[in-house]
Amino acid sequence: MKHDEFSRHEDNARDLIEALGKLSRDTQASPGFSARVVAQAEQVPTPRRGALVWLMDLPLWPASPGWQVAAAALCVIVMIGAVSQYVTWIRAGLMGVPSSFLHEAQLQEQLWQKNFECATQLTQQSANYAAIAGEHVTVVTWACPSGDVLVTLESLSESDDVSRRSVWVPLDSPQKTARFFDALVPQAFAARRPQFAQRSNPVTRVICQKRVRKKLVKRRVQRANGKCEDEWIQVTNGSVVKRQPAPCDPGC
């Protein structure tokens, strides 16, 4: 109803409004009312702000009780529904990886644990070893009996550590895959060997290997040029976080 229309209604009911205005003319709180209320208030515990009172202070928090209950229920549902996301964030935080990368990081950690012994036995002489040299990178693959393959990628630039990574590629059918690699790898290696030999010094052997921390593996590798070095691999993402020259003995 518009203001003018309402004003007309009020004008027509002016006598009623005047009478209504006298309703409590003789009604006053009795003397001592205020003191009685304050005395009663002293009997009840001092009110405190509840844990969720901050919700009420939100500008968009509804004022009516019905909507408040609905909004609170919605908040609870949203919070419960997001529990799995919170768990993911916490786990990712503990592992030190982005949450979107958590599954992959956990998988890599499991594969390092599962194939730790196998990775120690990496050698160029094995039929499970293969290396391929491209324009800018070399790729060394090492297939384990489990079917999982350790893939080591190296930049041709010796100073570029960022592109040096060792990651596991899990395979679902170990026996079939192992046979597949037995057949494929020597052929691929044989085909690429001259090119690879000219362009880089890929890892040809793991001399020794140990777990330094839960998510860090140190291994001593020998390269195609016969030189050895230690490298520290972050197992969650396969990156080589540190490397340094080392003697070619198994003193990890």
Add this chain to the structure above:
Amino acid sequence: MNWDRLRSHDDAVEGHLADGDYRHALETLVQAYQHAIVGFCHNMLSDVTHAEEVAQDIFLDAYKAMPRFRQQASVRTWLFAIARKKCLQVRRNRDRRRRIVQEKQSIIAQGAHRDAPAAPGEDPEALFQLVKQGLTQLSEEEGSLLSMRYDTGLSVADIAPILGMSTASVRRRLAQALGRLREVIDGEA
């Protein structure tokens, strides 16, 4: 009701609430609003003695609710929302008890006669008595609305958040309630 005079009290109450000093907030609130709230309860309940008891409960309810006071609402709006809710609750309980008693005494009640209403004519006092009687025949919603607006003197803008509706809806309901009151009085007279 001199609302401008109360504004400084409202500011003081808000200051105490912001500081978490609920005891002083209550004292200021009672000093400022005791007569308005007792009058409002009287209109709602038609019982001055009971009105004062209910008014005490209203201030205690307000005291307990102080930590939940939202600065978006004015102190006045907030207090009258509590008062209206409490009075409606008390009135419903009382009406329910009365109905039970009336049902038990239905035979006696049939024989009882109502006081003859005063003729309104030009006599403002007669009209006042008719308005008082007429209010009891309106719904509790209509009664509380008319009381808040024309006796307590709250503005339409103050009443709207108390009832949780728009100012246009409040104006429409006020107009309807005035119309209903006129019908009831004309029927009585």
